[in-house]
Amino acid sequence: MIRPSLPRWLLLPVAAAVVFLAVPLVALLARVPWTRLPALLSAPAAVEAFWLSLRTCAVTTLVSLVLGLPLALLLSRGKGRWAAAGRTLSTVPMVLPPVVAGLALLIALGRREPLGGWLAAGGVDLAFTTTAVVIAQTFVAMPYLVVSVEGALRSTPDDYAIAAATLGASPTTVLRRVSLPLVAPAVASGAALAFARALGEFGATLTFAGSLQGTTRTLPLEIYLQREVDTDTALALSVVLITIAAVLVAVTARFSRGAWSRP
Amino acid sequence: MSKLSVQAALADRGVDLALEVTAGCVTAVVGPNGAGKTSLLHLVAGLARPTSGSVRIADREVAGAAWVPVHQRRVALLTQRPALFPHLDVLANVAFGPRSSGATAADARKRAQAELEAVGCGELASRRPQDLSGGQAQRVAIARALATDPDVVLLDEPLAGLDVAVATEVRHALAARLRGRTSLLVTHELLDIWTIADQVAVLEGGRVVESGLAADLLARPTSTFLGRLSGTNLFTGTAVGDTVLQIAPDVNLHGLPDPDQPLTVGLAGLASVQPAAVALYLADPGGSPRNHLAAEVTGIEPRGHYVRVNLTVAGQPLAADLTGQAVAELALRPGARVQAAFKATQVRLYGR
Numbered sequence: 101m102i103r104p105s106l107p108r109w110l111l112l113p114v115a116a117a118v119v120f121l122a123v124p125l126v127a128l129l130a131r132v133p134w135t136r137l138p139a140l141l142s143a144p145a146a147v148e149a150f151w152l153s154l155r156t157c158a159v160t161t162l163v164s165l166v167l168g169l170p171l172a173l174l175l176s177r178g179k180g181r182w183a184a185a186g187r188t189l190s191t192v193p194m195v196l197p198p199v200v201a202g203l204a205l206l207i208a209l210g211r212r213e214p215l216g217g218w219l220a221a222g223g224v225d226l227a228f229t230t231t232a233v234v235i236a237q238t239f240v241a242m243p244y245l246v247v248s249v250e251g252a253l254r255s256t257p258d259d260y261a262i263a264a265a266t267l268g269a270s271p272t273t274v275l276r277r278v279s280l281p282l283v284a285p286a287v288a289s290g291a292a293l294a295f296a297r298a299l300g301e302f303g304a305t306l307t308f309a310g311s312l313q314g315t316t317r318t319l320p321l322e323i324y325l326q327r328e329v330d331t332d333t334a335l336a337l338s339v340v341l342i343t344i345a346a347v348l349v350a351v352t353a354r355f356s357r358g359a360w361s362r363p
Numbered sequence: 364m365s366k367l368s369v370q371a372a373l374a375d376r377g378v379d380l381a382l383e384v385t386a387g388c389v390t391a392v393v394g395p396n397g398a399g400k401t402s403l404l405h406l407v408a409g410l411a412r413p414t415s416g417s418v419r420i421a422d423r424e425v426a427g428a429a430w431v432p433v434h435q436r437r438v439a440l441l442t443q444r445p446a447l448f449p450h451l452d453v454l455a456n457v458a459f460g461p462r463s464s465g466a467t468a469a470d471a472r473k474r475a476q477a478e479l480e481a482v483g484c485g486e487l488a489s490r491r492p493q494d495l496s497g498g499q500a501q502r503v504a505i506a507r508a509l510a511t512d513p514d515v516v517l518l519d520e521p522l523a524g525l526d527v528a529v530a531t532e533v534r535h536a537l538a539a540r541l542r543g544r545t546s547l548l549v550t551h552e553l554l555d556i557w558t559i560a561d562q563v564a565v566l567e568g569g570r571v572v573e574s575g576l577a578a579d580l581l582a583r584p585t586s587t588f589l590g591r592l593s594g595t596n597l598f599t600g601t602a603v604g605d606t607v608l609q610i611a612p613d614v615n616l617h618g619l620p621d622p623d624q625p626l627t628v629g630l631a632g633l634a635s636v637q638p639a640a641v642a643l644y645l646a647d648p649g650g651s652p653r654n655h656l657a658a659e660v661t662g663i664e665p666r667g668h669y670v671r672v673n674l675t676v677a678g679q680p681l682a683a684d685l686t687g688q689a690v691a692e693l694a695l696r697p698g699a700r701v702q703a704a705f706k707a708t709q710v711r712l713y714g715r
Binding site: 259 | 408410432433434435436437438439440442444446448449450459460463464507508511513
């Protein structure tokens with residue numbers, strides 16, 4: 101089938117959009133000191149930031165799965181006022197300015213605040229720890245997983261779960277062998293999105309966890325710090341982030357294509 | 364063998380159903396849309412909770428004072444959509460039930476393979492559900508439903524989504540596999556009742572308005588039952604030829620055999636003819652129609668643009684749709700003796 105063609109003049113704004121999106125990336129890649137890349141990336145501060153980012157993002161993705169999947173399951177079944185409230189609450193961090201998210205975490209869990217003080221008295225001190233980084237990242241990244249999985253659950257017909265139940269499967273078995281496998285592609289792409297969002301996290305981390313080399317200074321923080329004193333290192337680290345982002349985008353695309361076709 | 368007994372209401376859906384199903388019997392459930400057929404299945408399956416009354420399966424109360432959730436009811440449900448799990452292959456789909464009830468993986472696979480063979484799908488075991496045709500998918504769904512040895516099998520128009528030729532195949536598989544199992548089969552098809560059902564329950568406005576043996580209802584169809592089958596005339600009898608059904612001593616009906624279910628000489632058969640195809644004469648007309656039967660008028664009901672004339676032929680009811688003008692010209696009234704004639708090509712004959 102040949103679809104009616106789009107008007108030719110559309111090419112003009114399209115070209116503008118492509119240029120707009122590509123120019124900054126191309127400019128950055130053009131400035132990268134490619135020959136010195138290995139040396140720059142093996143500097144202790146860079147290596148520490150890299151591993152810290154990778155570690156915290158992995159934990160963040162795991163925590164998002166453990167807490168986010170049950171939330172998505174419940175929200176997908178929810179109707180009415182409470183479900184709407186729950187859905188709003190779980191998506192607000194997506195649109196919240198990260199610095200505000202960091203501030204909210206600081207006020208809730210800071211050492212001089214009631215809850216944080218109570219935790220500190222119990223020996224749990226979050227300020228300037230790697231745990232604080234994970235908390236900040238999870239706060240902003242988990243909603244991406246919840247939204248992605250909830251949408252997939254909602255568009256799955258009920259009759260699969262009904263068939264499984266009539267075949268004698270307990271609610272846990274239905275979840276484990278039918279409902280979750282059916283949305284596995286959405287879980288994978290949601291987890292990739294959450295990982296990507298956590299990797300780019302800057303504002304909330306800086307506000308809530310600070311910038312302590314090896315403990316809370318993740319890749320974006322390190323890049324921001326090096327930006328003026330050592331532009332070459334900042335550029336080299338940017339290449340690392342761009343590469344990871346590209347891989348994650350490819351993974352997400354792969355899984356959204358691989359969704360189960362309905363028989 | 365398990366008896367099923369429903370005595371339950373769903374107030375919000377205006378449903379109040381009373382039904383007993385004999386152990387090992389297939390009961391066809393017929394009725395117009397919104398009559399409560401699906402509600403009945405939901406009540407038995409545990410997908411709807413009765414607002415009053417109870418549901419008992421094999422003397423175990425599953426709804427009422429007690430509540431047994433779906434997965435503990437030992438009830439299989441088959442709908443128009445096969446709903447095979449797309450992430451599992453055909454064998455794993457059928458093995459799902461036995462696995463869920465604690466069978467080992469090897470036993471479950473063995474059972475699944477046997478169930479697949481029983482519906483003629485043994486060679487599809489390693490396929491993905493996405494690669495099956497509609498008829499294959501529905502037969503696999505039958506195998507999957509029966510692999511759990513359910514106490515009750517519920518079927519909600521399982522053949523409705525299929526082409527006629529495919530539906531015939533699946534109907535035969537279903538008839539063979541359901542024999543002797545307590546089942547409820549929601550259907551609009553005369554053939555389903557004739558081929559599969561032992562009993563019939565007619566639902567209307569959320570109530571069971573009639574129930575009885577399928578054989579009785581087919582032999583002496585009541586108006587309520589016929590109304591649900593869009594007014595088809597039915598005759599039961601014995602096949603005395605490939606195209607001849609004897610409905611009473613010396614009374615033969617000529618027709619065209621159904622290609623998928625032809626008559627077998629000496630065995631029971633069923634004939635159907637539309638009331639609009641029946642013509643009435645005051646004397647034997649002769650001429651081309653193969654069937655001319657002595658009939659007696661039992662009632663006349665005007666139905667807008669036509670008149671439904673009810674008759675008896677050899678003790679079995681027959682309806683004829685005529686224009687008001689024709690009824691007036693023949694001066695028809697109850698008790699009048701007439702000749703009913705219709706062409707053999709208008710009669711469809713079904714064997715067992």
